[in-house]
Amino acid sequence: MTPPFDRVRVEAAVRELLLGIGDDPDRPELMRTPSRVADAYTEFFRGIGTDAVAITRQGTVHAEDGDRGQLVIVRDVRFRSVCEHHLLPFIGVAHLAYAPGAELIGLGTLSRVLDAVASRPQLQERLGEQVAESIADGLDAQGVLVVLDAQHQCVTTRGERQSGSTTVTVAARGTLAEPAARSEAIALIAARGSGPGAEHEADA
Template sequence: METERPTSQAAVDEVERNRISPASLGIVCRDLIECISPDTGISPGMQNTPERMARAWFELTSGYDQDLAELLTTFDKADDSIDYDEMVVVSPIEFFSLCEHHALPFFGVATVAYIPDKQIIGLSKIARIVNFYARRFQVQERLTSQIAQTLKESLQPVGVGVVLKATHLCMWMRGVRSQSVMTTSKLLGAIKDDPKARGEFLELARQTNLTLR
């Protein structure tokens, strides 16, 4: 006996950890494919595509499932006998995100810097913070600010600088169909106000090219 397939609304109403379950998202993806291609529907070669789509969407939006507090491992300079007050720069940090206007990817590289005061942060945590905010529906301007504000609030540093360079497929694949690169920046504290620190950071960011491996 054939089991009745749940409706899309039932799938949407099913929430797991504040998110729809992978199985239910697969049902939504199947309905989406059938709506887009009503003549052919799910072809033989696409029988498993809805489930693959669901897994891909969960991976692309995994930032919603993470706990930011777990990423913010900081160290007290005094406790660890760290005598360092110069700029710390991490680049290039590759990231992928989803445009919240068209649900198409945008991707690029980040240059992130801070000048420590009393706290420093683990090197890998900076890349994880970038991806925490990138792996969700986003706009590049907000993504840039969120990274900078998180470092400011967690470290209370002397200064913070963030520059993102990204290509947006919603502009490349549709509409104007341009391969332009968008650059956004957020500078805080001394990296914004001190001309020497500002110039040093922006020069380092300028040297970071959008060339993903």
């Protein structure tokens, strides 16, 4: 069983960190910093121990053959996670696609699955694989594709400081791991409509 979030230990650790960098945790401007960091970490790491497959299963509904369609794509789902190497955030968008089997999943459930897996110390490559696996296992989909495009603060704010760079990763399962189907799905993700309201489709 995953131990519960220990706020007291987090606050004590932040205080030690401030001492370690040579600052004074008792100066007025820093006195509430340990508590503020604990608040942030409560949110950033709330996905530790969460069963993303269970979230997927809870959001599924049976669908008749004529209602399933061949491919479902949700584009531009914003997410944030924390790089486990430096404990710095990486922020980006996810494009989630699946080829339905016997069931469909609520579109909002897809974003909840992503958030659950992202809200823990992560690597982007593993994040995509875990989201794809959670959707594939929980939905019993014929195929799953997860494309992540994110900017990492460990790259943009330290070292060579590549401030404009992003990282793209692709994870696929089932039929969408086949090159032709994967290429078609990625092309649909990249496409943008030209009809009324198309500029707002990411917010729909």
